Amino acid sequence: MSQLYSKKIVGYAACCISALAVLTVSLMPKADAASMTFSATGTNPLSGGNSTALAAKAVFDDSIAGKLTLTLTNTGPGASAPSDVLTGIFWDYAGSALTSLTLSSAKAPIVINNNVTTVTNVDLTKVVVNKTVDVEWGFAKTTASSGLGGDSGVANPVTQHYGLGTAGFGISPGFGLSGGQQFDYGIITGYDSPNSPVSGGTFVKNSATFVFSGLPTGFDSTKIQNVRFQYGTGLDEPSTYYIAPPPPPKKVPEPSATVALGLFAVGALRVAKKKPLVLA
Known part of the structure; x- marks a missing residue:
C-alpha cells in the first residue's frame, strides 16, 4: 500500500475518532448537583x-x-x-x-x-x-x-x-x-x-x-x-x-455536538472521494 495513502487514511481516521469523542462527551449527562x-x-x-x-x-x-x-x-x-x-x-x-x-x-x-x-x-x-x-x-x-x-x-x-x-x-x-x-x-x-x-x-x-x-x-x-x-x-x-416548576423545553444539541457531527461528516466525505487504493 502506498505510504502516502496510508498516512492520509490514518489522518482521516484520527479526525473521525476525535469528532466522535467530542460528540460523546458533549452528550454525556451532567452529574447531579450536590x-x-x-x-x-x-x-x-x-x-x-x-x-x-x-x-x-x-x-x-x-x-x-x-x-x-x-x-x-x-x-x-x-x-x-x-x-x-x-x-x-x-x-x-x-x-x-x-x-x-x-x-x-x-x-x-x-x-x-x-x-x-x-x-x-x-x-x-x-x-x-x-x-x-x-x-x-x-x-x-x-x-x-x-x-x-x-x-x-x-x-x-x-x-x-x-x-x-x-x-x-x-x-x-x-x-x-x-x-x-x-x-x-x-x-x-x-x-x-x-x-x-x-x-x-x-x-x-x-x-x-x-x-x-x-x-x-x-x-x-x-x-x-x-x-x-x-x-x-x-x-x-x-x-x-414548594411547587416544582414545569419541565424546561427540550434542549437542542449543544454547539460542541453540532461541530463534532460536522467534523465527522467532513472526514467521511474526504475518504469517500479518494480513488481506490492499489498495492505498491
Whole structure:
C-alpha cells in the first residue's frame, strides 16, 4: 500500500475518532448537583387582621460525605404577628428511609430582640434561658405511613416524615421534635408594626443552618420532595409548599455536538472521494 495513502487514511481516521469523542462527551449527562433549593411563597390571613406575604427558602446540601446541611431562610417581609414567624420545615425523601439521620448542629449567625442584635453564632440546640439549657430547634423523623402527624383535630397534619421545628406542633415526643420557647427563636427578616408578642420576642434573623449526620451512602438530594414551610406555633396557622416548576423545553444539541457531527461528516466525505487504493 502506498505510504502516502496510508498516512492520509490514518489522518482521516484520527479526525473521525476525535469528532466522535467530542460528540460523546458533549452528550454525556451532567452529574447531579450536590445541593437542591426549594422556595415557596404564600399569604398569611391571620397577621393582625391584614393579609401579609410569606416567603421562605431551603437549601439542602450533601457535598460533605455522610452529612446533610440544610440552610433555612425566611425571605418574606418583616413580622407583625407570631403567625409571620417561620418556625418549622417538613419534607419527604423518595428513597430508603433515613433511619440513622440525626441533628448534629444548629447554628444561627444572628439573634435579635426588638431589632437589636443580642448575640451571634448561637447554638440553637443549647440556648440558655433563665439558667436552663433549652433545645430551641429539634429534629423529627418517623417511618409511620401517616407521617409525623401533629396537633389533634387540625385539618392540616404533617404528612411528611422528616421535620425541624422551634415549636412542638403537637408532634409526638417519640418522634424527636421539640421546641423550648415555641415561636421564640423562629426566623424573621425583621419587624413590620409588630404586636406585643413579636416585639418582645427573640428571633433568628434571616436564616439558620442545620447539619445532620448519619447520611447513608447513595443518598440522592434530588429525591427530597414535598417540602412544607410552617409558620406560627400550631398546624392550623399558615404553611406554604414548594411547587416544582414545569419541565424546561427540550434542549437542542449543544454547539460542541453540532461541530463534532460536522467534523465527522467532513472526514467521511474526504475518504469517500479518494480513488481506490492499489498495492505498491
